[in-house]
Amino acid sequence: MPATTPPLAPARDELPPIVEMRGITVRFPGVLALDGVDFFLRPGEVHALMGENGAGKSTLIKALTGVYSIDAGTITIAGEERVFSSTADAQAAGISTVYQEVNLCPNLSVGENIMLGREVRRGGVIDWRATHAEAQKHLRALSLEIDPRSLLSAHPIAIQQVVAISRAMVLESKVLILDEPTSSLDRDEVDRLFAVVRDLRAAGVAILFVSHFIEQVYEISDRITVLRNGALVGEYRVEDLPRDALVTKMIGRELDDLEALSRTAHRQIDRSGVPVLRAEGIGRRGMLEPADLEVYPGEVVGLAGLLGSGRTELVRLLYGADRPDAGHVSVHGEHARITSPRHAIDHRISFSSEDRRAEGIVADLTVAENIVLGIQARRGWTRKIRKSEQDALVNEYIRALDVRPAAPDAVVANLSGGNQQKVLLARWLATAPELLVLDEPTRGIDVGAKADIQRKVSELSARGLAVVFISSELEEVLRLAQRIAVLRDRRKIGEVDSSEIDLDGLIDYLANEGKGDAA
Amino acid sequence: MTRIWKHRLFWPIASLLGLIVINSVARPQFLSITMRDGELYGALINILRNSAPLMLVALGMTIVIATRGIDLSVGAVMAVSGAVALTVIDNAADPDNLGTVLGAVGLAVLVSLALGAWNGFLVAVLGIQPIIATLVLMLAGRGVALLITGGFITTVNSAPFSYIASGYLTVLPFAFFISVAAITLIALVERRTALGVLTEAVGINPEASRLAGVRARGIIWGAYIVSGVLAGVAGVIYASNIRAADANAAGLFIELYAILAVVLGGTSLMGGKFSIAGTVVGVLIIQTLESTILFLGVPSAQSPVFFAIVVVIVVMLQSSRVRRGFARLARLRQRRAPDGGPPPDVDPDLEPKRTEVAA
Numbered sequence: 001m002p003a004t005t006p007p008l009a010p011a012r013d014e015l016p017p018i019v020e021m022r023g024i025t026v027r028f029p030g031v032l033a034l035d036g037v038d039f040f041l042r043p044g045e046v047h048a049l050m051g052e053n054g055a056g057k058s059t060l061i062k063a064l065t066g067v068y069s070i071d072a073g074t075i076t077i078a079g080e081e082r083v084f085s086s087t088a089d090a091q092a093a094g095i096s097t098v099y100q101e102v103n104l105c106p107n108l109s110v111g112e113n114i115m116l117g118r119e120v121r122r123g124g125v126i127d128w129r130a131t132h133a134e135a136q137k138h139l140r141a142l143s144l145e146i147d148p149r150s151l152l153s154a155h156p157i158a159i160q161q162v163v164a165i166s167r168a169m170v171l172e173s174k175v176l177i178l179d180e181p182t183s184s185l186d187r188d189e190v191d192r193l194f195a196v197v198r199d200l201r202a203a204g205v206a207i208l209f210v211s212h213f214i215e216q217v218y219e220i221s222d223r224i225t226v227l228r229n230g231a232l233v234g235e236y237r238v239e240d241l242p243r244d245a246l247v248t249k250m251i252g253r254e255l256d257d258l259e260a261l262s263r264t265a266h267r268q269i270d271r272s273g274v275p276v277l278r279a280e281g282i283g284r285r286g287m288l289e290p291a292d293l294e295v296y297p298g299e300v301v302g303l304a305g306l307l308g309s310g311r312t313e314l315v316r317l318l319y320g321a322d323r324p325d326a327g328h329v330s331v332h333g334e335h336a337r338i339t340s341p342r343h344a345i346d347h348r349i350s351f352s353s354e355d356r357r358a359e360g361i362v363a364d365l366t367v368a369e370n371i372v373l374g375i376q377a378r379r380g381w382t383r384k385i386r387k388s389e390q391d392a393l394v395n396e397y398i399r400a401l402d403v404r405p406a407a408p409d410a411v412v413a414n415l416s417g418g419n420q421q422k423v424l425l426a427r428w429l430a431t432a433p434e435l436l437v438l439d440e441p442t443r444g445i446d447v448g449a450k451a452d453i454q455r456k457v458s459e460l461s462a463r464g465l466a467v468v469f470i471s472s473e474l475e476e477v478l479r480l481a482q483r484i485a486v487l488r489d490r491r492k493i494g495e496v497d498s499s500e501i502d503l504d505g506l507i508d509y510l511a512n513e514g515k516g517d518a519a
Numbered sequence: 520m521t522r523i524w525k526h527r528l529f530w531p532i533a534s535l536l537g538l539i540v541i542n543s544v545a546r547p548q549f550l551s552i553t554m555r556d557g558e559l560y561g562a563l564i565n566i567l568r569n570s571a572p573l574m575l576v577a578l579g580m581t582i583v584i585a586t587r588g589i590d591l592s593v594g595a596v597m598a599v600s601g602a603v604a605l606t607v608i609d610n611a612a613d614p615d616n617l618g619t620v621l622g623a624v625g626l627a628v629l630v631s632l633a634l635g636a637w638n639g640f641l642v643a644v645l646g647i648q649p650i651i652a653t654l655v656l657m658l659a660g661r662g663v664a665l666l667i668t669g670g671f672i673t674t675v676n677s678a679p680f681s682y683i684a685s686g687y688l689t690v691l692p693f694a695f696f697i698s699v700a701a702i703t704l705i706a707l708v709e710r711r712t713a714l715g716v717l718t719e720a721v722g723i724n725p726e727a728s729r730l731a732g733v734r735a736r737g738i739i740w741g742a743y744i745v746s747g748v749l750a751g752v753a754g755v756i757y758a759s760n761i762r763a764a765d766a767n768a769a770g771l772f773i774e775l776y777a778i779l780a781v782v783l784g785g786t787s788l789m790g791g792k793f794s795i796a797g798t799v800v801g802v803l804i805i806q807t808l809e810s811t812i813l814f815l816g817v818p819s820a821q822s823p824v825f826f827a828i829v830v831v832i833v834v835m836l837q838s839s840r841v842r843r844g845f846a847r848l849a850r851l852r853q854r855r856a857p858d859g860g861p862p863p864d865v866d867p868d869l870e871p872k873r874t875e876v877a878a
Contacts (some may be wrong), residue, residue, distance in 0.1 A: 143684055345732040359727050362720045364791050369716055376713045377732035384713040427731065 016079070017042045018206045019095075019175055024073035026059050028416050035061040036073070037232045039225055041175060046197060047206045048217040048238075051227035052250055052450075052473075057115075057210055060227065061177055064208075065091035065097050078174070089092050096168030097177040098161055098501050103106065104152055111135035111148030114166045136164045142196045158189035162196055169200075176200060177208045182216055183307050183472075194220050212472060216244060226250055244413040259413045266499050267462075269299045274333040276435045276466040277349070279318055282327030286312040290326050291492035293468075293485060295435060300457065300467040302481030304474055304496065304510060310490035311470050312354055319344045319351040331435075347377060350433035354440035354470070360424045362413050368408035370423050374431040397426035402452055418449025425453060429460070436460070437468045442476060454480060474506050486510055527785045530837040531800040533707070534783070538807045538829075542814055545700050551815060558687045562810055568692035571684075572597070572753035575698065576773050577780040579746030581798045584781050585722045586739045587790030587839070588642055588649035593750040593777060595660020596634050597770030599878035600754030602664040603627040604680075605673040605764035614677035623680070628751045634660070635747015639740035653743075664766035674763040684760035706795045715793075716773060718742065722790030738828055780805055783833060804833065 019041035026034040034056045041047050049057050061368045062068045066077065066084030070123055075082050077093050111132040120130040135148040136516075144162050152160060160182050168176050178197070182190050197220060201207060217224065224241055226233040226249045233249045241249075275294040283290035288310045295301050303311040317324040320338040329336050331347045338344050344351065353359035362370055371394050372385050373482045379385070385393075394408045401422040405416075412423055421441055428436060438457065442450040457480055461467050471477050477484055478498050485495050486509055493513050501509065523529060542549040542562075548671050552561035576593045583590045606616050607623035634656060641652035686693040709715035720728045721735045728735050750770070782788060783804050784797025808829055812822045835841045 278647045319730075341730050342732050342734065351730065353727075353730060358724070359730055362724045362727055363722045365720060365734070369720075373716075373720055373728070373733070377728075377734070379713070380734075381714040381738070383713050383716050384711065408779065 014100055015042050015044065018048050018078050019208075020074075020076040021060070021064065022076075023088075024060065024063055024075070025071045026056075026063055027071045033230050033416075034063065034070075035231045037227065037230075039064075039232075040235070041208055041380070042223075043174070043204045043206050044201055044204045045222045046201055046209050046220050048209045048211070048221040048224045049227065050210075050217065050224055050246065050250055051233075055227040056230040057227055057252070058179070059230075061097070061179060061208070061210070064090065065095055065177065091171060094174040095170065095177065096171055096175070097174035097179060097180055098164040098168065099179050103120045104160065104164055104167065106151075106153035107159060109149050109153060110146060110152050110155070110163055111140070113152050113163060114138055114148070116167070118170055134164070138169055139163070141169065142166055142199070156189070156286065157316055158185045158193065160194060161185075165196060165200075173205070175206045175208070177210075179210045180212065181209075182211055182213060214246065218243065266482065269296055271296050271299075272431070273297070273415040276332060277318070278333075280328045282314070282317050282324050282329060284313070284317055284322060285326045287322065287490065288317060289491040291485075291487075293318070293492075295466045295468060297434075297466055298461055298464045299483065300461045300469050300481045302477035303468065303470045303482040303487060304477050304484050304506060305487035306510070308473065308490075309487040310488045310492070312439055313490065314487065314492070315351060315439055315468060315470065318492065319349060319437060321351065321353075345374075345431065348432070350374070350428035350431055350435070350436040352421075352428055352441055354443065356417065356420055356424065356443075361411035361420050363411075365412060366409050367398070367403065367412050367415070367423055370412045371397055371408075371426045371430060374427040378431060393430055394426075397430060401426055401456060416445070416449075418445030418453075421445050421453060423447060425456065435466045439470045440472065441469075442471060442473070474503055474510075478503060478506060486513065488513075527794065528797055528800060530833075531784055531797055531804065534833045535800055535804050535807060538804065538811055542807070542811050546814055550648065554690070557690060559690045562814065564692065566803065566806045566810055567695045567698070569694075569809075570802050571694035571698045572756050572770070573754075573773060573776055573780065573805065574802045575701050575749040575753040576746075576770070577747050577777040578701055578795065579742075579749035580774070580777040581781050581784075581786055581793050581795060582705070582709070582718065582742045583649070583746045583784055584778070584788060585718050585790055585793035586742045587722045587725070588739065588742065589653065589778065589788075590638060590743060590746045590750075591653040591774045592634065592638060592656035592660055593746060593753075594665070594770035594773045595657050596631050596747055596750040597754030597757055597773065598661050598664040598764075598766045599634065599667070600627040600631045600751040601758030601764040601769050602667040602673070602766055603630050604755050605675055605758055606667050607747050608675045608680055609673050610679050614675055615679065617679045620677060620679040624755050626757055628748055629752065631747045631751020633747075635744040635750070636740070638747065639743030642743060643736045644741040644847055661766050664764070664769070668764050668766060672763050672765050676762065680759050681762055682757050682759075692851060693832075697752065697756065701752070702795065702799055705745075709795065714741075715737070719791050719793065723792070757866075776805055779830065783830075783837070785837065 016039040018241065021037070021039040024034050024037045024039070025032070034285050037060060039049075039055065039060060048085045049060065051057050059068060063070050066087045069085065071219065075084070077095070082089075082093055084093070105116075105379065108116070114135040115131045119126040120134055121127065122130070132148045139146060142162055142165060144159070144166070146155065146159060152163065155163070165176065181193060185193065193391050194265070197207060197209075209217070209221060216236060221238050223235065223237055224246065225235045226246065228250060273296065276294045277293070277295045279291070279293045282291035291314055293301070293314065303314065307312045313322070316322045318329065318338070321339045323339050329338055331349070336343070336347050338347065338349075341351070357363070362373065365373075368390060372390050376385055377450070391408070397403070398406045398408065403419050403422045403426070412420060415423065425441065445453075454476065457467055457469065469477065469480055478501075481498050483495060484498050484501075486493050486506075488510065496506070496509060539549075549562045552559055552564060576597070580590055580593065604623040604627035607626055608619060611619040611623075614618060638653050638656060641647045641655070642649050682693060683697075684694050688696050709718070717728070717733055718738055720731070720733055721738050725735055753773075754769060754777040758764050780786075780801035782800050783801035784794055784799070786797055808826060812825055817825045
């Protein structure tokens with residue numbers, strides 16, 4: 001297909017949009033996730049959708065792909081107004097999505113994944129030879145030479161993503177949504193992916209690109225739409241929007257608010273005493289090279305690094321969520337053997353996982369039950385928290401963290417991501433920890449909740465709580481942490497004082513520090 | 520009104536009442552209870568008495584299912600338990616001695632506890648899938664029971680032992696009191712302590728529970744032990760009822776009926792949220808249905824089919840998706856019929872109920 005269609009690049013501004021979303025509004029209980037947003041996507045363009053976490057990017061995509069139904073507005077695809085009530089509807093209309101976590105079947109072969117539902121049939125029976133040959137053709141069109149009979153899970157994520165794109169092409173998609181496709185890819189893999197994307201663009205496919213990496217957005221995109229706080233900021237041609245202007249538009253006025261936060265965060269930490277936690281040479285083969293880390297009372301230590309750099313692995317080893325096979329940990333100066341979360345909790349260490357849904361909330365239980373789960377687990381099943389005690393505790397945290405709706409009996413699955421995160425924070429704070437480990441506590445939550453959580457972390461640390469804070473958003477790490485440990489390729493490469501470095505410096509450190517001696 | 524409809528126990532209780540109504544319409548004496556020698560008799564009393572083994576097994580099954588597990592071995596555990604109890608009594612000098620019977624029952628329950636612990640060990644410690652782990656004992660258990668009885672159907676004549684299934688405590692059967700005691704004990708332990716909510720947490724999200732510090736292993740292990748003990752008691756009741764240890768027939772297919780009772784009671788096989796009250800209603804539905812089959816004189820060759828049809832109807836009534844589907848179908852039919860369709864103010868939700876009861 002890419003070979004036969006002439007490039008449309010010169011005329012593409014003149015082409016009518018294939019996707020027209022007008023006045024899109026999506027409401028969740030207590031949250032206006034999208035407020036009258038317009039979005040246009042034209043054939044043969046790469047259009048970046050930008051905004052901070054919680055700006056409404058994923059909600060807009062989910063509205064377009066039929067995951068969420070819209071409360072107001074219209075979606076027009078190729079001139080025809082559509083109402084999608086499922087992802088299958090959207091797919092039938094020619095809209096395919098490739099997610100960061102590939103949503104294919106890992107236990108099927110590459111060819112089966114690509115041709116699923118479109119297998120070549122002969123007399124009602126699937127002709128696997130022809131099906132795999134067809135799959136091979138589609139893979140070659142994207143210059144991917146792999147055996148379609150090989151198992152999907154045998155390939156790295158980058159290849160799996162191209163397979164997902166192949167699948168989109170089999171479905172003859174005219175619109176391709178790439179949601180954070182590069183977040184776990186290395187540079188060569190990104191180049192390969194972008195080559196594929198350029199081919200598709202030349203073939204007239206409309207591509208919606210979402211990424212946190214600003215450089216990549218400028219490298220591949222023709223146009224940028226910026227969202228903030230669920231509202232449209234504007235649509236710009238890439239050449240009209242310099243990088244700093246983009247960042248300002250993404251962050252907006254809340255900058256001042258959080259700026260104030262960062263001034264209070266940057267205080268002197270007394271590191272002469274005994275650290276709350278000292279880890280020496282902690283590691284596990286295949287997960288993390290042995291690393292050291294110290295956290296003092298009242299200190300926020302940030303962990304910076306890309307996804308897969310080992311930052312999550314490090315804290316999981318510290319917490320005993322995974323068993324370390326090397327190293328030595330002491331808590332308040334005393335040797336501590338932490339090989340399970342129970343041990344960590346007994347040492348008053350709390351850990352909030354980055355995967356809120358799979359490893360955080362207990363979806364079918366209520367807000368109150370989720371909040372007291374940590375304390376209840378500590379006490380054991382025989383000593384149930386009394387109702388009056390539970391009510392007091394739960395109400396206190398709901399108020400302190402501004403959980404919405406403020407209903408202890410609401411089922412937690414029905415809360416927005418930000419509020420679920422607050423419930424988890426409440427669970428851990430209720431256990432009165434001395435070290436709080438937060439892995440991506442602000443990912444995918446709305447701006448208000450994000451600022452609330454950052455404020456709370458800053459406040460608690462000022463009162464003496466030791467915190468380890470992980471975020472993909474380096475601004476957040478710089479804002480909250482006094483000291484930043486930097487990781488890359490499953491190895492800790494160094495530490496920096498956050499008052500002595502700015503964002504560009506940190507990015508440079510992350511990318512280049514130690515590269516010379518590594519070679 | 521709508522609130523009653525949405526209560527999770529509405530459909531189970533409605534099904535139970537429906538069955539009772541059908542029975543009493545077919546034969547009015549179904550509801551009659553007579554007093555003889557200070558003891559109550561009647562079809563309803565029989566249901567309460569005969570449901571005891573299934574009640575115990577289903578209670579245990581509820582807890583196991585709440586942890587995302589399943590216990591297929593309960594029937595085999597019943598067989599082993601009965602075999603142990605009967606063998607002890609059979610070999611005792613005085614089968615009518617109360618102490619002998621108590622000792623025999625105690626040993627049977629202890630052995631059942633050990634079998635439950637074995638299941639729990641396979642699942643909680645070794646991480647074997649529950650259906651496979653308990654399948655081992657399901658297949659091997661009856662062999663063990665046969666080994667204990669030496670390949671025979673051991674029969675005994677022991678008044679204290681017969682009392683367990685056939686005796687009366689005041690005006691009601693003793694077996695009924697065993698049921699009530701088990702229900703009360705389980706409900707109290709699960710809901711008055713934190714065990715219930717921790718069990719649900721483990722069942723809903725094992726990894727999140729582990730990271731929150733819940734001792735998931737102990738909770739899962741405990742669930743299988745409880746299931747084993749309850750199955751053991753059920754085995755004793757069964758053996759007492761027939762005054763024999765029949766390794767092949769004791770508790771045959773009871774695991775399937777227990778799972779059915781749990782599901783009828785509204786507890787999801789996916790684990791998590793569970794309802795003791797729901798399971799109790801589920802057991803009563805099954806037991807009433809069995810009486811119905813006898814009462815209506817369904818030929819024994821057709822009774823499994825009859826049973827299956829009723830169960831399918833009850834399960835479909837409880838499925839909100841099926842109810843919505845019927846509602847949609849009704850609306851569609853309305854739209855298709857140009858002018859002769861049913862009046863638009865008919866609640867489409869009522870349609871399926873009417874047709875299904877007619878079936």
